[in-house]
Amino acid sequence: MPRSHSALPRLFVDTDLAAGAALTLGKEQSLYLAAVLRKGVGDSVVLFNGRDGAWLCRLTGDSKKSVVLEVDEQIAPQTRPSDLWYGFSPLKTERLDYVIQKAVEMGAGIIQPVTTQFTQVHRLKPEKLAANAMEAAEQCEVLSVPEIAPEIGLDALLSQWPQMHGDRVLVFADEGEASSSPLGALQNLVGRRIGLLIGPEGGFSDSERERLRRLPFVLPISLGPRILRADTAAVAAMAIIQATIGDWR
Amino acid sequence: MPRSHSALPRLFVDTDLAAGAALTLGKEQSLYLAAVLRKGVGDSVVLFNGRDGAWLCRLTGDSKKSVVLEVDEQIAPQTRPSDLWYGFSPLKTERLDYVIQKAVEMGAGIIQPVTTQFTQVHRLKPEKLAANAMEAAEQCEVLSVPEIAPEIGLDALLSQWPQMHGDRVLVFADEGEASSSPLGALQNLVGRRIGLLIGPEGGFSDSERERLRRLPFVLPISLGPRILRADTAAVAAMAIIQATIGDWR
Numbered sequence: 001m002p003r004s005h006s007a008l009p010r011l012f013v014d015t016d017l018a019a020g021a022a023l024t025l026g027k028e029q030s031l032y033l034a035a036v037l038r039k040g041v042g043d044s045v046v047l048f049n050g051r052d053g054a055w056l057c058r059l060t061g062d063s064k065k066s067v068v069l070e071v072d073e074q075i076a077p078q079t080r081p082s083d084l085w086y087g088f089s090p091l092k093t094e095r096l097d098y099v100i101q102k103a104v105e106m107g108a109g110i111i112q113p114v115t116t117q118f119t120q121v122h123r124l125k126p127e128k129l130a131a132n133a134m135e136a137a138e139q140c141e142v143l144s145v146p147e148i149a150p151e152i153g154l155d156a157l158l159s160q161w162p163q164m165h166g167d168r169v170l171v172f173a174d175e176g177e178a179s180s181s182p183l184g185a186l187q188n189l190v191g192r193r194i195g196l197l198i199g200p201e202g203g204f205s206d207s208e209r210e211r212l213r214r215l216p217f218v219l220p221i222s223l224g225p226r227i228l229r230a231d232t233a234a235v236a237a238m239a240i241i242q243a244t245i246g247d248w249r
Numbered sequence: 250m251p252r253s254h255s256a257l258p259r260l261f262v263d264t265d266l267a268a269g270a271a272l273t274l275g276k277e278q279s280l281y282l283a284a285v286l287r288k289g290v291g292d293s294v295v296l297f298n299g300r301d302g303a304w305l306c307r308l309t310g311d312s313k314k315s316v317v318l319e320v321d322e323q324i325a326p327q328t329r330p331s332d333l334w335y336g337f338s339p340l341k342t343e344r345l346d347y348v349i350q351k352a353v354e355m356g357a358g359i360i361q362p363v364t365t366q367f368t369q370v371h372r373l374k375p376e377k378l379a380a381n382a383m384e385a386a387e388q389c390e391v392l393s394v395p396e397i398a399p400e401i402g403l404d405a406l407l408s409q410w411p412q413m414h415g416d417r418v419l420v421f422a423d424e425g426e427a428s429s430s431p432l433g434a435l436q437n438l439v440g441r442r443i444g445l446l447i448g449p450e451g452g453f454s455d456s457e458r459e460r461l462r463r464l465p466f467v468l469p470i471s472l473g474p475r476i477l478r479a480d481t482a483a484v485a486a487m488a489i490i491q492a493t494i495g496d497w498r
Contacts, residue, residue: 101478105476105478105481106477106481107475140476140477140478142475181497181498183432223497224356224492224497225328225356225496226354226356226391227255227389227390228355229350229388232351232354232355232484235485235488236484236485236487239484239485239486239488239489240489242473243430243432244432247474248429248473249429249430
């Protein structure tokens with residue numbers, strides 16, 4: 001993606017965006033632009049809403065409580081929402097922010113917290129995850145903010161998979177799989193809808209692994225000979241999926 | 250890699266490791282084992298030195314100042330040091346630790362700080378980077394700790410490349426490259442020695458990009474349609490390199 005306008009602040013808004021429209025930002029975003037970034041009348045920002053692409057906008061009012069903007073011109077068309085489903089085991093706060101950020105950068109479309117036997121963190125706040133995803137989209141110039149699905153247990157996820165996800169293949173990073181390149185197996189999935197499941201720091205339990213490996217919609221892959229942390233495994237697996245059968249092609 | 254013994258503490262030591270050998274840990278590692286982890290006589294730990302593989306060892310003395318161990322049996326043979334060269338633009342401390350950790354997980358063998366026009370951090374402490382790499386190797390069960398090369402400017406690096414690196418190909422993540430899968434270009438490099446260069450957060454400057462693209466030993470690749478942070482780009486690129494022509498095969 002060309003980096004023009006990438007020095008400008010980018011903000012996600014709920015309102016429709018079209019040339020000539022005027023809009024007033026909420027308190028938090030107004031404070032951020034006017035007080036933190038010290039933007040004033042005449043300065044430009046980029047707004048997106050996940051539907052109308054990215055728009056160059058100009059400040060016409062710079063009150064710290066309610067910044068007013070005029071929508072100027074579209075600088076990027078809306079991208080299609082990604083269909084990549086990404087299931088991860090919740091981690092502690094700091095690394096959790098990181099995992100959401102990375103998932104957005106790598107083009108996940110649906111982010112699904114999945115609790116497993118070795119998951120140590122439960123009851124995530126969905127609104128916090130959604131805010132993380134929005135912030136990551138702002139930073140990474142992604143125009144579709146991924147959907148955050150409500151937390152689910154691994155057993156329920158697997159039992160409901162065929163009804164919930166149709167013929168979507170569930171790729172899982174299996175630490176017990178002998179080290180071998182996952183490229184060939186993934187290339188066979190071209191055109192298929194993909195889910196990627198990454199376990200918690202301690203990996204899946206033996207019984208979870210056995211259940212996963214027996215299911216017809218599951219594809220175990222290896223991510224090489226080294227043990228990867230969960231967040232590294234997620235980026236590595238998504239890179240390989242995007243490069244073989246995803247949107248890097 | 251099987252996770253047997255992975256619940257045990259792993260420590261990097263300088264001394265030779267062989268069955269029956271006795272050794273005394275230094276102050277910091279002794280304190281860590283005896284005081285932080287509360288290990289005592291009879292408890293097991295895993296030691297490695299980057300030369301002799303991984304060894305199961307037993308505490309025979311648990312003084313907080315000098316833990317004494319007996320080397321028991323080899324549990325993993327030494328792996329070959331990786332030949333993957335990874336050049337990165339220094340980042341601020343917190344993210345820097347992260348970048349080193351990820352490079353070790355992804356199997357970099359030589360880690361080279363490279364300063365560019367948009368690099369914001371200079372004069373890294375090499376001993377701090379080496380300690381980071383060692384710690385990452387301990388955590389990720391990597392038996393070869395990567396070498397940390399002294400900081401170098403991009404211009405000098407490129408001028409010296411053919412003399413210093415022979416026929417090693419320098420792959421660089423080029424944000425100006427049209428989005429396309431890097432798999433084909435990388436597959437053509439099978440058997441070649443590889444370097445991977447990732448730019449700073451603001452990317453390479455136009456003149457740096459032009460110079461890189463003109464050099465015969467440089468291969469620009471795309472990492473897809475989204476803008477990736479430098480640390481994400483590093484993991485993504487190393488995943489693709491390892492899966493196509495590296496040690497994931």
